[in-house]
Each structure stands twice: as structure tokens, then as C-alpha cells.
Amino acid sequence: MLIRLENITKEYENGGVITKVLKNISLQVKEGEFVAIMGPSGSGKSTLMHIIGFLDRPTGGTYFFNNENTDSFSDDDLARIRNERIGFVFQSFNLLPRTSVLDNVILPLTYSKQKNHIEKATEALKSVGLENRLSFLSNQISGGQKQRVAIARALVCDPKVIFADEPTGNLDSKSGATVMNILGRLNEEGRTVILVTHDRFVAEHARRIITIKDGMITGDEENKTQKKSELTEEGPEDSLSFGNLSRK
Ligand SMILES: Nc1ncnc2c1ncn2[C@@H]1O[C@H](COP(=O)(O)OP(=O)(O)OP(=O)(O)O)[C@@H](O)[C@H]1O
Ligand SMILES: [Mg+2]
Numbered sequence: 001m002l003i004r005l006e007n008i009t010k011e012y013e014n015g016g017v018i019t020k021v022l023k024n025i026s027l028q029v030k031e032g033e034f035v036a037i038m039g040p041s042g043s044g045k046s047t048l049m050h051i052i053g054f055l056d057r058p059t060g061g062t063y064f065f066n067n068e069n070t071d072s073f074s075d076d077d078l079a080r081i082r083n084e085r086i087g088f089v090f091q092s093f094n095l096l097p098r099t100s101v102l103d104n105v106i107l108p109l110t111y112s113k114q115k116n117h118i119e120k121a122t123e124a125l126k127s128v129g130l131e132n133r134l135s136f137l138s139n140q141i142s143g144g145q146k147q148r149v150a151i152a153r154a155l156v157c158d159p160k161v162i163f164a165d166e167p168t169g170n171l172d173s174k175s176g177a178t179v180m181n182i183l184g185r186l187n188e189e190g191r192t193v194i195l196v197t198h199d200r201f202v203a204e205h206a207r208r209i210i211t212i213k214d215g216m217i218t219g220d221e222e223n224k225t226q227k228k229s230e231l232t233e234e235g236p237e238d239s240l241s242f243g244n245l246s247r248k
Pocket of ligand 1: 012013014019021039040041042043044045046047048198
């Protein structure tokens with residue numbers, strides 16, 4: 001089992017007041033799944049994703065990653081797992097400003113043991129259809145393109161798991177569809193994708209939909225009507241490069 005959470009809790013204490021944000025979350029995710037975590041604003045989706053993605057630690061419960069209890073992992077272990085095994089995509093892109101598209105994607109490689117940084121970053125950008133934007137600065141591209149750079153950055157170290165927190169939240173519907181298609185392809189290639197969204201339409205791209213409310217899981221269902229990735233009706237440049245997305 002790739003991910004196994006047992007009674008995970010997360011509490012915050014502010015001035016003596018304890019807020020329970022996650023309440024006994026137990027769930028399992030197998031390698032290769034495409035899971036959406038859905039729920040209203042404030043329900044704990046991002047908190048849960050940050051714990052599963054090792055950006056934060058739980059207050060209670062046990063988290064097994066690849067059948068290993070993560071309690072004993074040091075901060076260095078967690079940093080290594082984040083770099084080698086996990087890719088993150090956020091609503092607000094989180095690109096480095098005044099930095100080229102290529103350098104944004106090279107960055108995670110500089111923290112890794114990998115070689116051939118320029119080739120790998122170029123390949124990742126090619127897979128999201130941005131090979132003709134390599135030297136543009138991150139503020140010289142559109143929102144949809146920024147999110148594709150962020151996906152290339154998430155992909156460049158060849159992670160097993162991709163976490164995306166509201167990846168389409170700041171995008172128009174067409175760019176959002178492109179991003180969801182790319183995430184669908186990445187899943188078809190065998191990567192595990194865990195998507196956080198409050199949007200049912202976006203969630204329906206996943207094969208499994210987990211609903212959380214007020215820090216508790218209230219639903220966990222197979223999505224039999226999964227929206228399949230398909231070519232979008234973008235300009236020739238986009239559809240051409242989109243067709244190059246590698247399939248293993
Ligand atoms: N540092 C903190 N101290 C106290 N409460 C916090 C802290 N961080 C988050 N929370 C609370 O945790 C709850 C869940 O937050 P979280 O960001 O996980 O929600 P979410 O489901 O991702 O919402 P959204 O859809 O708006 O992004 C919120 O009620 C929030 O106020
Ligand atoms: Mg959130």
C-alpha cells in the first residue's frame with residue numbers, strides 16, 4: 001500500500017483554544033490511483049494533503065508510506081521523499097518570479113542527485129507543450145502556461161505521486177481542462193495522482209472521490225463516470241505539443 005493513514009488527527013492551539021481540523025482520518029491509497037479529495041472551504045482538505053505530502057506532520061495517528069511508519073522519519077528523510085517521490089502543484093502556481101521557465105523547472109533537480117538538468121527540464125516542459133517558452137520569464141506567460149510550468153516542475157524528478165491542491169482554481173475553463181487532461185495522462189502513465197478540489201466537475205476527472213466535511217471523511221466512492229483525458233480545442237501550438245505527451 002502506497003499510503004495508509006490510521007486515525008490521523010491535526011489540532012492547532014491558539015491562545016489556549018484548541019481547533020480540531022482533522023478528526024480520525026483513516027484511508028488507504030494504492031499506487032496508480034487517481035483520487036480527488038472534495039469538500040467545502042475550511043473542511044481540512046489542504047491540511048490533509050499537506051500531511052500526506054509531508055509538508056506538515058499530524059498531531060496524532062499513524063501514517064504509513066510504502067508500508068513504513070513515517071513517525072520515525074527525520075526531517076532530512078522527509079525532504080528527500082518530497083524531492084524524489086512527490087510532485088506538488090498548487091492553485092497559485094508558486095513559480096519563482098523574474099526567473100525563466102526553464103530555470104523554474106531545473107530548480108528541484110539542483111536539490112537531487114540527478115544529472116543532465118537542462119535536458120530533463122526541457123523534456124518535462126515539452127511534455128506539457130511548453131518547449132517554445134523555455135527562456136520566457138515566469139511573469140511573461142499566461143496563467144494556464146504557469147500551471148503547466150508548475151506541472152513540469154512537479155514532474156521533473158520523475159515522482160511516483162503528484163499532489164495537486166485546487167490546480168484549476170485560478171484558471172479559465174479551457175486552461176483548467178488542459179491541466180486536468182495533463183493530470184489524467186500522468187495517471188494513465190502509472191503515477192498516483194491526489195487532487196484536492198471543492199469543484200465536483202474537476203473531481204470527476206478522478207477515479208475515486210473522497211469527501212471530507214468538518215475534518216472527517218463522509219464519503220469514499222468509485223467514480224464510474226470518470227472524465228477521460230482528451231485533446232482540448234486549443235490553438236494549433238497547444239494541441240500539437242499536447243500530442244507529444246509521452247506515454248510509457
Ligand atoms: N495555523 C492554524 N491555526 C488554527 N487553525 C488553522 C490553522 N491552519 C488552518 N486552520 C484551520 O483549519 C481548517 C481547515 O483548513 P484547510 O486549509 O485545510 O481547509 P480547506 O478545506 O483546504 O479549505 P479551502 O477550500 O478554503 O482551501 C480551517 O478552518 C482553518 O481555519
Ligand atoms: Mg485548501
